[in-house]
Amino acid sequence: MAADVTAANSARAPLSRFLRWDILVGVLLVLVFAGGAIGSPEFANAGNLSFALGDLGEIALIALAMTLLVVAAEVDLSVASVLGLSSALVGHLWDAGWAIETIIPLVVVVGAVCGLVNGLLVTRLGLPSLAVTIGTLALYRGLAQVVLGDRAIAEFPQSYVNLAVNNVPGTPIPYPVALFAVLAVITAVTLHATGFGRALFAIGAQVEAAHFAGIRVKRIKLILFVVSGIVAAFAGVVYTLRYGSARADNGSGLELAVIAAVLLGGVDFDGGKGTLGGVIAGVLLIGLLRNLLMLNDVSTEIQSVVTGLLLVISVITPRLVAVARQRRRAPSPVMPTTPTP
Amino acid sequence: MTAVTAGRSTRGIVDLVFRARELSIVLALAVLVAVTAAANGNFLSAQGLKDIFLNAAILALLAVGQSFVVITRNIDLSVGSVVGLVAFTVGDVLAANQGLGVGVAIVLGIVIGCVCGLVNGLLVSFGKVPALVVTLGTLYVIQGLDHAIAHGRQINAVDLPRSVLSLGNGSVLGIPYLPLITVVVMLAVGYYLRSYASGRDFYAIGSSPEAAGLAGVPVRRRVMAAYLLSGALAGLGGVLWLARFGTVVADDAHGWELQVVSAVVVGGVAITGGVGTVYGAALGALLLTTITSALVVLKVNPFWQQAITGALLLLAISVDRVLALRVARILRRRNARHGS
Amino acid sequence: MTGAAEATAPHGPGTGDAPPVLALAGVSKSFGAVRALRDVSLELHAGEAHALAGENGAGKSTLVKTLSGVHRPDSGQVLMDGRPVEFHKPADAQRHGVAVIYQEPTMFPDLSVAENIFIGRQPRASLGRIDRGAMRARAAELFARLGVALDPEQPARGLSIADQQLVEIAKALSRDARVLIMDEPTAALSVNEVARLFTVVKALREQGCAVLFISHRLDEIFELCQRVTTLRDGAWIAGEAVAGLTHEALIRRMVGRDLDTLYPKLDAATGEVALKVHRLTREGVFTDVSFEVRRGEIVALAGLVGAGRSEVARAVFGVDRWDAGWVEVNGRRLPPASPTAAMSAGVALVPEDRRQQGLVMDQSIERNIGLTGLKRLRRGPVISRAAERDRARDWAIRLQLKFNRLSDAVNVLSGGNQQKVVLAKWLSTRPQVLIIDEPTRGIDVGTKAEVHRVLSELASDGMAVLMISSELPEVLGMADRVLVMQEGRLVAEIPRAEATEESVMTAAAGRTS
Numbered sequence A: 001m002a003a004d005v006t007a008a009n010s011a012r013a014p015l016s017r018f019l020r021w022d023i024l025v026g027v028l029l030v031l032v033f034a035g036g037a038i039g040s041p042e043f044a045n046a047g048n049l050s051f052a053l054g055d056l057g058e059i060a061l062i063a064l065a066m067t068l069l070v071v072a073a074e075v076d077l078s079v080a081s082v083l084g085l086s087s088a089l090v091g092h093l094w095d096a097g098w099a100i101e102t103i104i105p106l107v108v109v110v111g112a113v114c115g116l117v118n119g120l121l122v123t124r125l126g127l128p129s130l131a132v133t134i135g136t137l138a139l140y141r142g143l144a145q146v147v148l149g150d151r152a153i154a155e156f157p158q159s160y161v162n163l164a165v166n167n168v169p170g171t172p173i174p175y176p177v178a179l180f181a182v183l184a185v186i187t188a189v190t191l192h193a194t195g196f197g198r199a200l201f202a203i204g205a206q207v208e209a210a211h212f213a214g215i216r217v218k219r220i221k222l223i224l225f226v227v228s229g230i231v232a233a234f235a236g237v238v239y240t241l242r243y244g245s246a247r248a249d250n251g252s253g254l255e256l257a258v259i260a261a262v263l264l265g266g267v268d269f270d271g272g273k274g275t276l277g278g279v280i281a282g283v284l285l286i287g288l289l290r291n292l293l294m295l296n297d298v299s300t301e302i303q304s305v306v307t308g309l310l311l312v313i314s315v316i317t318p319r320l321v322a323v324a325r326q327r328r329r330a331p332s333p334v335m336p337t338t339p340t341p
Numbered sequence B: 001m002t003a004v005t006a007g008r009s010t011r012g013i014v015d016l017v018f019r020a021r022e023l024s025i026v027l028a029l030a031v032l033v034a035v036t037a038a039a040n041g042n043f044l045s046a047q048g049l050k051d052i053f054l055n056a057a058i059l060a061l062l063a064v065g066q067s068f069v070v071i072t073r074n075i076d077l078s079v080g081s082v083v084g085l086v087a088f089t090v091g092d093v094l095a096a097n098q099g100l101g102v103g104v105a106i107v108l109g110i111v112i113g114c115v116c117g118l119v120n121g122l123l124v125s126f127g128k129v130p131a132l133v134v135t136l137g138t139l140y141v142i143q144g145l146d147h148a149i150a151h152g153r154q155i156n157a158v159d160l161p162r163s164v165l166s167l168g169n170g171s172v173l174g175i176p177y178l179p180l181i182t183v184v185v186m187l188a189v190g191y192y193l194r195s196y197a198s199g200r201d202f203y204a205i206g207s208s209p210e211a212a213g214l215a216g217v218p219v220r221r222r223v224m225a226a227y228l229l230s231g232a233l234a235g236l237g238g239v240l241w242l243a244r245f246g247t248v249v250a251d252d253a254h255g256w257e258l259q260v261v262s263a264v265v266v267g268g269v270a271i272t273g274g275v276g277t278v279y280g281a282a283l284g285a286l287l288l289t290t291i292t293s294a295l296v297v298l299k300v301n302p303f304w305q306q307a308i309t310g311a312l313l314l315l316a317i318s319v320d321r322v323l324a325l326r327v328a329r330i331l332r333r334r335n336a337r338h339g340s
Numbered sequence C: 001m002t003g004a005a006e007a008t009a010p011h012g013p014g015t016g017d018a019p020p021v022l023a024l025a026g027v028s029k030s031f032g033a034v035r036a037l038r039d040v041s042l043e044l045h046a047g048e049a050h051a052l053a054g055e056n057g058a059g060k061s062t063l064v065k066t067l068s069g070v071h072r073p074d075s076g077q078v079l080m081d082g083r084p085v086e087f088h089k090p091a092d093a094q095r096h097g098v099a100v101i102y103q104e105p106t107m108f109p110d111l112s113v114a115e116n117i118f119i120g121r122q123p124r125a126s127l128g129r130i131d132r133g134a135m136r137a138r139a140a141e142l143f144a145r146l147g148v149a150l151d152p153e154q155p156a157r158g159l160s161i162a163d164q165q166l167v168e169i170a171k172a173l174s175r176d177a178r179v180l181i182m183d184e185p186t187a188a189l190s191v192n193e194v195a196r197l198f199t200v201v202k203a204l205r206e207q208g209c210a211v212l213f214i215s216h217r218l219d220e221i222f223e224l225c226q227r228v229t230t231l232r233d234g235a236w237i238a239g240e241a242v243a244g245l246t247h248e249a250l251i252r253r254m255v256g257r258d259l260d261t262l263y264p265k266l267d268a269a270t271g272e273v274a275l276k277v278h279r280l281t282r283e284g285v286f287t288d289v290s291f292e293v294r295r296g297e298i299v300a301l302a303g304l305v306g307a308g309r310s311e312v313a314r315a316v317f318g319v320d321r322w323d324a325g326w327v328e329v330n331g332r333r334l335p336p337a338s339p340t341a342a343m344s345a346g347v348a349l350v351p352e353d354r355r356q357q358g359l360v361m362d363q364s365i366e367r368n369i370g371l372t373g374l375k376r377l378r379r380g381p382v383i384s385r386a387a388e389r390d391r392a393r394d395w396a397i398r399l400q401l402k403f404n405r406l407s408d409a410v411n412v413l414s415g416g417n418q419q420k421v422v423l424a425k426w427l428s429t430r431p432q433v434l435i436i437d438e439p440t441r442g443i444d445v446g447t448k449a450e451v452h453r454v455l456s457e458l459a460s461d462g463m464a465v466l467m468i469s470s471e472l473p474e475v476l477g478m479a480d481r482v483l484v485m486q487e488g489r490l491v492a493e494i495p496r497a498e499a500t501e502e503s504v505m506t507a508a509a510g511r512t513s
Ligand SMILES: Nc1ncnc2c1ncn2[C@@H]1O[C@H](COP(=O)(O)OP(=O)(O)OP(=O)(O)O)[C@@H](O)[C@H]1O
Pocket: A006, A007, A010, C031, C032, C034, C035, C036, C054, C055, C056, C057, C058, C059, C060, C061, C062, C063, C103, C402, C411, C412, C413, C414, C415, C416, C417, C442, C444
């Protein structure tokens, strides 16, 4: 019975119209930006902003795929390890004299396989994805160590490094960020306007009902995991080129940053709720804030405190507002409206 | 009536399956130990065993606390950072006040842990904020606090009171203190969860929070209690960490949250709540630790160790799942109502 | 036992001047713009069964939840023994001896059936420990009283809606309550279970328990209750003795007008075979089930709760796997275990459990209805919201859905209106074969007639309908043929001319018990 659920929902319903979580994060974003621009002169110049954005590239890319998964009530904790594995492979193969042009597609295929393994374990055996991807988190990172050991490979071809760090000519936007922008639009349309997106929300909110409505739940989930693997592997390539260094431990712990961004964007971890706009705002917010703190010489420790507080505040504020609203609300005198043809 | 008697025989099987969740871990452990011992006799020496149990003790303790939370369909990602914070701050206090004994250390650790648990619990149960978000947030905050307090310093074993250090390596009747503490806590918590009405409430909440509310279960209080316990045990774990390693920096136990969650999941506690036991979780922790130790003893190339650990972890949960599916199928075929 | 003299008395028998055990005085409750209850009063007396009647969305469940502490009234009072009380949460009401069976079962799927019944109140042994033996015994005893073959140790996961309902009933009975409130407890039950339930409830009533009973099956109200209160659009319409009241009068109170005939199955020319099920078997669930449904035909699948009817429906639609046999739609074999394939072959399944299987509860009415037509709503690569809304609106109006906005989440709708959304969701796919599991579960009399009319029309347009129903009048009124299942097997096929309450029930009960 949904007494509690419906009660909570009726409290959330007016709230969601006036103060949606993703809008709140968007407002916070504007505030941080304004505060930064006023507070520190270096912040708002194009050079710094493009650096701040570029620095976010991998997290932002992975967050797109993660959003799709989380909306479908799954999660992929192995993304950072896939990134690491991809980085290690790039380094190893480059070191072995392969051409970058062959390495990149190969690595992306490996990413797809990683995602496939996750997806098969989740869909065929019905294991919880949290458990599976904690396992593959260790497995893929371990494979990265097997591939590269403790070596660090550097000196990648300059033309490719340029692609990872330079701006699109005539703009202050680094190539990876431009790529992110394109993918973000595609993802947003997919999630919010296509049948596939509808299916994702239905799966996340009530998987049994989705199955009964003829949605191919397992296949869709499998696709999502494969996409997540591909994106993570590609992010590994970008990461490697951007830092000009391939190491087995590249990007460790990144999965929590990605999840923090997705959560900050207001996506419900129980599935079925969330917007891509919110996630983008969440990613940018974390990035700008970190940049701002860095410019002001705030230590990394305090930076992580701020990230944590931000997370907690972003979820608690709408709750508090809802409670306050409920306290104030008087019985509404409006008559029930009946539909007119 | 036939249906009822047939029902009884299905119950036997169902019971077995539930116990089998723990049974399958014990089996996996046995295989692992046998294989490793065959390859290297030292593995089963008194010292070898002691090492495994010492290593597993803290992880298992945290797994016990975590499973409490997970059973209520929540999660506590902050445990690793609480261990780190407690280990450092308690060490700091003890180093500054040589007169303090082990009792004070434990109380202080548990109090700090409880405070962290209280914050998590308040936010999750009364703030109705998703547990994953809250505890990921507090993970970052506590970790940052730890760093801010430590400021790059290190606590050294020589600065600590002897009584504390002997908690880490002493023993009674040949059994080291650490695993002893863990086992006592595990048995107490496990017994409570199974045999007391309020203990069953935790399962009810995890199984269906809405139904629990309607049935008059004090949902918020119980969730609060779960976080408090998880925090307290993480605090205790921090003190044990300090006692065992002596040398402590702010980074200690970082990333342990995922290890703890793995242990709980391998131990058969459903991440979706309502199912599992603390015994399973503790066994899960023991299995994970044994895998690590075995790889070392078997002199597996260190670069391979993590990959193998991950693969074995996946194998463990997959086999468990396949078995469960098989049994469910058998059960259906023998279904009481329409038995042919 | 209610005589004519008592019909005019203010309360039922044996109440004397004692204040009502539980009462509502002038209670109003709104949800945003929806006024679910307006100034409603009601008195429950010891030893009296009180019915609550009203259309879907009239406010019955809201009233129940106000009595049980789930909702708090915006204005007005809840009175216990004549004194005002405030129930802040369900536990408060329970402490005062109020036991409630909510409209939708609330199970703990991971706990055993016995624990579901006794959670929080388990029998205790020494030191406050749970006495599992006693708990099992008491659960078994409750089931024996209800005449149900459920194993107390069985996990609640996977119980059918009817079994869940029975567990809920056992849970409420186990509380030895002073007030027993039942919100559509019989909606998923068949005649036998209902008869047992009524025996038990009547005994409780005789022992002085106050009962509040909700049902859309009016016969049940007349059988069990002494008094009836009617609500319409949240407002109190009448409170009167049942004796002396006619069906028609009660319907007029609920609907505000007279209704036409209830079961208007039109005679349709039956065409070729649309659905053919051949020796279908799912081990341990159902065995060797074969039947055909022709175009223009409505075939009912009758049987007791647990006979395997829903399971057959699920397998045919491909939600569950089958172990042997095959299914043909319009002469083509369906691949096993693929609802997608079944849908593209023109099959639709309206499932039994609307909250888990039928609806995405958090999503809006229009999205739920659109979910089965994602392909058809596409304009280029994206979904057309206008098309989605039109589709939803068409069916909402056709089924007289009571709603505020099409963008409202379905979980704020009343139970019967949720059922209508499920119907809309599937009827809007314009299926050739419609499998419909308890089509009118929880639907009020007026809409029930409407649903029957729609089904009958669709059948005459050439649709093949397989209808599972526990409501005998519905089966007899609608079906061209009645198939009877018993313990997982088809045991009888009864043509319309020979189908009577008796012939169907005899076949359903079979040799056992
Ligand atoms: N939590 C809620 N939020 C918003 N509206 C609600 C909520 N609960 C009920 N309503 C509305 O209140 C009205 C009365 O609903 P209620 O569930 O009491 O009807 P009911 O008489 O039980 O109907 P049914 O016979 O279909 O079960 C309906 O219009 C419903 O949409």
